[in-house]
Amino acid sequence: MNRRKFISLSILSIIGVAGASILAFYDFDTLVFKILKHDLKRLSIEEKYFRKFAEEARKTNYWNRIMFNNKKKAFVFVFFFLPKVGLPYEFKYEQLRGRIVGDFLLATDFFVNKMDETREIKYIGLYDPYLRPCQNPFSNLNYEV
Numbered sequence: 064m065n066r067r068k069f070i071s072l073s074i075l076s077i078i079g080v081a082g083a084s085i086l087a088f089y090d091f092d093t094l095v096f097k098i099l100k101h102d103l104k105r106l107s108i109e110e111k112y113f114r115k116f117a118e119e120a121r122k123t124n125y126w127n128r129i130m131f132n133n134k135k136k137a138f139v140f141v142f143f144f145l146p147k148v149g150l151p152y153e154f155k156y157e158q159l160r161g162r163i164v165g166d167f168l169l170a171t172d173f174f175v176n177k178m179d180e181t182r183e184i185k186y187i188g189l190y191d192p193y194l195r196p197c198q199n200p201f202s203n204l205n206y207e208v
Contacts, residue, residue: 091126091136092117094143095163102164105180108171112186116167119189129166135159166190 095117100110120126126136142156168174169190176182188195 089140091140092121094140095120098139098143098160098163099167102160103167106173107181107183108186109183112171112184113167115186116170116189120166123189125166125189129162131159131162139163 092114096110096113099113099116126132138152139156139159142150142153147153166189170188171184171186173184176184
């Protein structure tokens with residue numbers, strides 16, 4: 064084994080150990096909490112609502128119902144910890160991250176109250192048009208044109 068091969072194997076093993084330790088300490092609920100806390104920090108939302116959303120999504124198997132399978136979860140895990148330097152597929156990560164934030168906002172009273180960023184936002188429950196069919200947060204009746 065030459066020096067170049069040894070160094071590359073050492074770097075790969077260090078990356079592997081770091082990745083395994085991240086996965087050991089973080090579950091997807093914790094990652095969702097961190098994403099929501101970071102992306103919605105300028106809105107007045109209590110942290111307990113972020114945790115409640117993540118827990119309710121896990122209990123009802125919400126992520127699998129919306130086709131957010133284990134590959135996508137692992138993809139979000141990896142890109143969450145990588146630096147944002149224009150890597151390939153970084154745009155896909157932003158789309159998945161936006162989906163998480165958007166689903167959370169649909170589960171609150173944010174859109175029902177005309178997207179008022181000054182008021183405190185409260186969590187209602189997971190948004191499912193089959194369970195809450197009368198609510199249309201994007202109705203033109205809620206917004207001035």
